[in-house]
Amino acid sequence: MSGNMNLTLKVWRQKNKSDKGRFETYPVQDISPDMSFLEMFDVLNEKLINDGKEPVAFDHDCREGICGMCSMFINGRPHGPLQGVTTCQLHMRSFKTGDTIVVEPWRAKAFPVIKDLAVDRSAFDRIIASGGFISVNTGNAQDANATPIGKDDADASFAAAMCIGCGACVAACKNASAMLFVSAKISQFALLPQGQPERNQRVLNMVAQMDAEGFGSCTNTGACEAECPKGISLSNIARMNRDFIGAQLSSQKV
Amino acid sequence: MSANKIDAKIPDGALEQKWTKYRSTVPLVNPANKRNLEVIVVGSGLAGSSAAASLSELGYKVKVFCFQDSPRRAHSIAAQGGINAAKNYQNDGDSVYRLFYDTIKGGDYRARESNVYRLAEVSANIIDQCVAQGVPFAREYGGMLDNRSFGGTQVKRTFYAAGQTGQQLLLGAYSALQRQIGLGAVSMYTRHEMLDVVIIDGKCRGIIARDLISGKIERHTAHAVLLCTGGYGNVFFLSTNAMGSNVTAAWKAHKRGAFFGNPCFTQIHPTCIPVSGDHQSKLTLMSESLRNDGRIWVPKKKEDAAAIREGRLNPNDLKEEDRDYYLERRYPAFGNLVPRDVASRAAKERCDAGFGVNQTGEAVYLDFAHNMKYKYGKKEAAKKGITNPTEAQLTELGKAVVKEQYGNLFDMYHQITGVNPYENPMMIYPAVHYTMGGLWVDYNLMTTVPGLYALGEANFSDHGANRLGASALMQGLADGYFVIPYTIGAYLSNEIRTGNINPDHEAFVAAEKSVSETLQKLMSIKGSKSVDYFHKRLGKIMWDKCGMARNAEGLKQAITDIQQLRSEFWSDVRIPGDLNEFNPELEKAGRVADFIELGELMCRDALNRNESCGGHFREEYQTEEGEALRDDENFSYVSAWEFKPGVDWELHKEELKYENIKIAQRSYK
Numbered sequence: 001m002s003g004n005m006n007l008t009l010k011v012w013r014q015k016n017k018s019d020k021g022r023f024e025t026y027p028v029q030d031i032s033p034d035m036s037f038l039e040m041f042d043v044l045n046e047k048l049i050n051d052g053k054e055p056v057a058f059d060h061d062c063r064e065g066i067c068g069m070c071s072m073f074i075n076g077r078p079h080g081p082l083q084g085v086t087t088c089q090l091h092m093r094s095f096k097t098g099d100t101i102v103v104e105p106w107r108a109k110a111f112p113v114i115k116d117l118a119v120d121r122s123a124f125d126r127i128i129a130s131g132g133f134i135s136v137n138t139g140n141a142q143d144a145n146a147t148p149i150g151k152d153d154a155d156a157s158f159a160a161a162m163c164i165g166c167g168a169c170v171a172a173c174k175n176a177s178a179m180l181f182v183s184a185k186i187s188q189f190a191l192l193p194q195g196q197p198e199r200n201q202r203v204l205n206m207v208a209q210m211d212a213e214g215f216g217s218c219t220n221t222g223a224c225e226a227e228c229p230k231g232i233s234l235s236n237i238a239r240m241n242r243d244f245i246g247a248q249l250s251s252q253k254v
Numbered sequence: 255m256s257a258n259k260i261d262a263k264i265p266d267g268a269l270e271q272k273w274t275k276y277r278s279t280v281p282l283v284n285p286a287n288k289r290n291l292e293v294i295v296v297g298s299g300l301a302g303s304s305a306a307a308s309l310s311e312l313g314y315k316v317k318v319f320c321f322q323d324s325p326r327r328a329h330s331i332a333a334q335g336g337i338n339a340a341k342n343y344q345n346d347g348d349s350v351y352r353l354f355y356d357t358i359k360g361g362d363y364r365a366r367e368s369n370v371y372r373l374a375e376v377s378a379n380i381i382d383q384c385v386a387q388g389v390p391f392a393r394e395y396g397g398m399l400d401n402r403s404f405g406g407t408q409v410k411r412t413f414y415a416a417g418q419t420g421q422q423l424l425l426g427a428y429s430a431l432q433r434q435i436g437l438g439a440v441s442m443y444t445r446h447e448m449l450d451v452v453i454i455d456g457k458c459r460g461i462i463a464r465d466l467i468s469g470k471i472e473r474h475t476a477h478a479v480l481l482c483t484g485g486y487g488n489v490f491f492l493s494t495n496a497m498g499s500n501v502t503a504a505w506k507a508h509k510r511g512a513f514f515g516n517p518c519f520t521q522i523h524p525t526c527i528p529v530s531g532d533h534q535s536k537l538t539l540m541s542e543s544l545r546n547d548g549r550i551w552v553p554k555k556k557e558d559a560a561a562i563r564e565g566r567l568n569p570n571d572l573k574e575e576d577r578d579y580y581l582e583r584r585y586p587a588f589g590n591l592v593p594r595d596v597a598s599r600a601a602k603e604r605c606d607a608g609f610g611v612n613q614t615g616e617a618v619y620l621d622f623a624h625n626m627k628y629k630y631g632k633k634e635a636a637k638k639g640i641t642n643p644t645e646a647q648l649t650e651l652g653k654a655v656v657k658e659q660y661g662n663l664f665d666m667y668h669q670i671t672g673v674n675p676y677e678n679p680m681m682i683y684p685a686v687h688y689t690m691g692g693l694w695v696d697y698n699l700m701t702t703v704p705g706l707y708a709l710g711e712a713n714f715s716d717h718g719a720n721r722l723g724a725s726a727l728m729q730g731l732a733d734g735y736f737v738i739p740y741t742i743g744a745y746l747s748n749e750i751r752t753g754n755i756n757p758d759h760e761a762f763v764a765a766e767k768s769v770s771e772t773l774q775k776l777m778s779i780k781g782s783k784s785v786d787y788f789h790k791r792l793g794k795i796m797w798d799k800c801g802m803a804r805n806a807e808g809l810k811q812a813i814t815d816i817q818q819l820r821s822e823f824w825s826d827v828r829i830p831g832d833l834n835e836f837n838p839e840l841e842k843a844g845r846v847a848d849f850i851e852l853g854e855l856m857c858r859d860a861l862n863r864n865e866s867c868g869g870h871f872r873e874e875y876q877t878e879e880g881e882a883l884r885d886d887e888n889f890s891y892v893s894a895w896e897f898k899p900g901v902d903w904e905l906h907k908e909e910l911k912y913e914n915i916k917i918a919q920r921s922y923k
């Protein structure tokens with residue numbers, strides 16, 4: 001079809017966690033601009049399988065930008081050149097015929113490679129398990145409208161809660177810091193009355209777990225915010241820092 | 255055919271009393287005993303996460319499995335539009351009875367009264383629970399929760415968080431689950447796929463799972479197993495489901511004795527982004543909530559439709575009187591908010607008649623221009639005190655409101671199609687979305703295998719032949735938070751003396767062996783075609799012959815075609831890589847093998863059901879106006895299929911009794 005593209009892909013191949021890994025180069029032909037980036041990878045994999053080679057392993061599931069599973073580092077940017085989209089939402093119309101595209105996994109000590117482009121992000125789950133919740137057992141709740149919550153607070157809490165846990169913020173950061181991810185969860189609850197009783201303990205526990213997982217520190221370069229597909233704001237980090245200092249002070253008092 | 259193999263165990267008494275009474279009399283397990291009882295939850299979507307967290311809070315020892323890298327990524331995360339609950343916050347006449355009635359009617363009178371009533375009863379608690387967890391639902395300026403309308407109802411009872419309701423609800427359930435994991439009360443197995451259930455002396459005692467990273471096959475014991483593994487829409491290859499959604503867990507259970515209920519009941523959602531080419535790997539839903547404000551139309555004249563298809567006419571330039579708002583025309587009482595099956599068939603009817611508006615002729619318009627301007631624009635203008643606003647001003651003001659309500663959906667549409675939906679009407683077409691069918695369960699949510707339960711989309715209950723929008727999230731959370739914690743006691747109270755289950759029991763050894771052999775067999779075929787090749791072929795058979803319209807002849811042909819496909823698959827599939835490593839192609843192969851068998855059963859079920867109801871439309875059975883023609887005399891039952899070795903089945907029937915609703919021809923006119 002006219003308008004279809006021929007591209008060169010340089011893809012990171014790594015057999016498993018202990019393999020050293022290397023780039024492999026693959027040409028792909030006749031790519032429609034309407035394909036998503038992952039559909040282009042489907043085409044590549046179909047070809048590799050037909051040629052008797054091993055397809056490229058990559059994580060994906062929803063393919064509509066919400067599950068946070070896809071995670072490709074494309075031409076030096078997590079989720080590729082566009083802002084506000086995940087890899088699965090990136091379409092080939094963002095490229096042109098003849099382009100060379102370099103594709104790598106997320107790179108961070110806390111996200112070890114499993115195979116090729118798939119990494120282990122279970123550190124994020126452990127951070128949530130350390131405090132990213134409101135402790136309320138099933139059946140304990142009062143009527144949902146018993147506590148009115150101002151629309152602005154509800155909206156701001158929702159904006160923070162939109163984080164999909166993809167890890168692009170970590171991949172974008174030269175220190176591999178997870179501050180944007182952690183602060184988003186802390187802010188979601190800090191902005192709601194339900195989140196207040198555990199507010200101090202939550203931030204202390206989650207920050208401690210974040211450090212234990214080996215994420216780097218934040219030096220305020222803002223790369224995370226720029227690459228976050230869900231527009232999670234740096235102001236969350238500021239809020240978390242304030243809460244953290246406050247919580248430390250009050251925990252020292254007791 | 256035998257009718258006595260299934261017993262729905264519906265409690266006696268008046269409909270309104272059944273659950274309250276049952277809940278208060280169901281046997282309990284004391285806390286000390288709970289600690290010795292193990293429960294396996296397969297699946298971490300809304301149903302699985304909510305069940306696992308709640309059971310763990312009660313004191314049971316819980317293990318959870320999911321195939322994604324985190325429980326938070328279960329397919330529930332993608333639900334967009336909202337969740338129903340009979341709160342009546344809008345004071346518009348909602349009640350438990352009305353939600354119950356709407357659900358039964360929406361399901362075209364093919365659901366079980368007692369389960370649906372219970373669902374409506376607990377719906378309000380779900381919203382309370384989620385708010386307590388910090389789920390940031392949309393609110394009004396006064397601080398109260400906001401609601402929107404969904405199809406098949408005339409009240410506003412849908413709670414939402416922009417177009418990310420599923421995400422927010424799942425994150426709520428996920429955080430409750432993570433809390434239990436952090437406390438050491440739940441063991442989580444991510445990147446694990448359940449590949450069999452293990453049955454000892456007629457009771458489910460555990461599962462066989464594969465560690466997807468190492469390829470290792472593992473045995474896990476339990477006193478009860480809950481399958482919360484979602485729906486099987488991907489049998490059609492193209493659907494709105496996530497890529498990994500599959501039937502494998504339910505299918506393995508089916509082959510071990512769990513009956514499959516109403517397999518042919520599939521929901522085709524009317525508003526999805528149309529197929530754009532062969533490369534397509536999935537379809538994207540445009541939430542039903544858009545039908546609150548979007549009006550669906552095609553041109554009145556065929557020549558206009560042709561001109562639009564050929565790019566000679568811009569739809570924005572087509573005059574109002576030349577547009578056919580066919581849902582508003584055919585169904586004035588519900589208009590654009592008719593249930594999904596009705597809306598989907600109406601779109602197909604118009605496109606088949608030559609009025610489709612995209613290049614393939616398989617698309618209709620979902621147009622926001624009118625409401626953007628006149629509903630929201632005018633309201634905003636009045637709020638801001640702008641008298642005599644211009645048309646352009648109205649559009650601008652309205653756009654901001656639309657953006658706030660549906661921004662992420664509009665962005666998604668723009669991203670996928672390259673067309674800006676704020677300026678142009680969206681193009682949409684029906685696509686496979688949800689499966690009402692699933693493992694047959696009784697009132698306790700137990701399958702026909704003692705100790706094996708099915709929750710959420712994986713079971714067949716509650717939605718009959720058509721699910722109403724925003725009711726799947728409600729059902730998943732009802733099952734997990736408020737039903738299973740009680741009903742599981744009826745079974746586990748008899749298990750307190752069982753003691754630990756032995757993972758070296760011969761049944762475990764045999765099940766593990768059979769799983770390993772199947773995997774080895776798949777790897778050893780070394781054929782010439784990829785897994786996707788077979789999956790796409792299956793999808794095409796299913797869509798053409800067991801999709802939006804079905805007939806006896808086509809279904810018979812489909813069964814032959816699928817059997818042929820099955821033998822080709824098992825002799826010619828090519829799976830690269832090794833058994834003992836991370837191997838996504840092998841995972842897919844196992845799932846497609848199960849889809850192929852399921853596909854045949856779906857066709858058989860569709861062929862057996864000589865009537866049209868809800869999403870099941872048999873062309874031979876329709877009214878003069880082309881509406882579904884039910885046959886209550888002969889088909890007022892749930893089909894519960896029992897697997898017989900050699901890929902064969904026996905049909906059992908659960909008769910449906912309507913004691914509280916007068917069944918009638920469904921009308922939305």
Ligand SMILES: Cc1cc2nc3c(=O)[nH]c(=O)nc-3n(C[C@H](O)[C@H](O)[C@H](O)COP(=O)(O)OP(=O)(O)OC[C@H]3O[C@@H](n4cnc5c(N)ncnc54)[C@H](O)[C@@H]3O)c2cc1C
Nearest residue numbers: 297298299300301321330335336448484710711724726727
């Ligand atoms: C795009 C989209 C939008 C939707 N919007 C709405 C909406 O607005 N309102 C509404 O009410 N409903 C909506 N639905 C329907 C609703 O989202 C689903 O029906 C519901 O979320 C299913 O939840 P579940 O818990 O049953 O299963 P899922 O969320 O599908 O979870 C399945 C779980 O099972 C696991 N699993 C599956 N197989 C295995 C296996 N073999 N081994 C181990 N683990 C396994 C998966 O890892 C996953 O954790 C929507 C559906 C789609 C596709």
Ligand code: SF4
Nearest residue numbers: 163164166167169228
């Ligand atoms: S903050 Fe943004 S980039 Fe980081 S995990 Fe969340 S969504 Fe992804």
Ligand code: FES
Nearest residue numbers: 061063068070088
């Ligand atoms: S695959 Fe789900 S966000 Fe990309």
